[in-house]
Amino acid sequence: MPTDVAKATKRHKEMNRRGRGFTDFGVDLSASDGDSSLPLPLKGKLHDLFGQIEKEFELLYCENVRLHEEIEVLNERLGNTSGDKAEEKDTVDGAKSLIKKSGSQISQKIKLTYKTSTSKIVSSFKTAPPASHLTREFRGHRDGVWEVAVSKTSQPILGTACADHTARLWCIESSSCLGSYIGHKGSVNSIRFHPTQDLVLTASGDQTAHIWRAQVNVPPHVENLRSHSSGEDDLDGSEKEECEADREQLHEPNILRTPLLELTGHQGVINAADWMAGGNQVITASWDRAAHLYDADSGEIVNTLTGHDEELTNVCAHPVQKLVVTSSKDTTFRLWDFRNPSMQVNVFQGHTQQVTSAVFAGPDKVVSGSDDRTVKVWDLKNMRSPIATIRTDSAINRLSVSPNQHVIAIPHDNRHIRIFDIHGVRVGRMPKGGRQGHTRMVCATTWAEDHTTCNMFSCGFDRKVLGWMIHLNPKE
Known part of the structure; x- marks a missing residue:
């Protein structure tokens, strides 16, 4: 019973933080289901x-x-x-x-x-895990960072959503902040880039989602600032913050306060929002147990998705098809098929605790992560049971799947990040603790396979946003 009370207290605090921000209040072996998962x-x-x-x-x-x-x-x-x-x-x-x-x-x-x-x-x-090392660190947020995303346009921009009520855009090459969005009045819980345009979608604890423009230019003196700050790793925490403040005074990023479009209608915290395939519509997930489908031009609600018994934790749209998955604290996630005029709904029941994220992997698979310390891979053609199960030693947060290699980056409550393939085989280990890695819970990961400097990013409660280079073996 004390353990249950501690878990409940932790989740209650997390809910409050997502709603109002932190400052307002004060994994390893894998296993597969079935007889055998060994290749012939x-x-x-x-x-x-x-x-x-x-x-x-x-x-x-x-x-x-x-x-x-x-x-x-x-x-x-x-x-x-x-x-x-x-x-x-x-x-x-x-x-x-x-x-x-x-x-x-x-x-x-x-x-x-x-x-x-x-x-x-x-x-x-024993397959030698791919070499991975830290290549970038993005400093500036004043609270825990909930989500990280990479722009889909040619310009290499990183986006972060933070409990300090701001969203930031970063230059991946120089690690410098290019701009800040301060239009929300609560914790910014998610950030997603438009598939083809310079638009950003953020969801917040203020019960709104905002669409704003990400027009930034990399200043010519950013590299000089970065080279002058190369000795920051030898400073303690207070000196690093002072150094960061000096850098922000030298280069004040563009600050945006007003969105192009504000999406309203939810009666609770919006945990996540995503662009539908094509970018003409937006889907949101809220603590009011509903997901709203909006028109991205007018902001009008096109459809409301209901059925979950508890708060929604995340939402993800398929990149090319009219499909959406919503995850919930009711231990399930749902697949919503908008290709059918009657909108077919499928409920996936395989976890024993809240599902923290469910994302698409390729055209016909979904990967789900849960507080029950498992990650499950599902085939949309056979949804009765998962085709692979990854068992870990800590609760899972917002995981991500690389688009081409189909490799899963799993962020954990225990500060670790683990790398598995789509078959549930572990293929990599990230540095943990010390001078590399996160020192508190890792909240989210995202991939940028085409980038030459770092192809995976992570963020966490320790205010850190890190860029990693992971050498993945080509898919056989």
């Missing part, structure tokens, strides 16, 4: 290795039998020979020495064979 080549290699082990033990067994036969012959000679005691003693001692020596040799050969064979088995399954 690995199964074949496993059988070959165990076959080799069996042959080695057969040879050892035959040698052991031969040695015992020799010992028996010696024993017979001892029984039939009436030599003097000295000769008998020497023979007995020789027999004992032979037995001891042969036993030692057999023991050593068995150990060597077992060690060599098991090493082969382990090495055959």
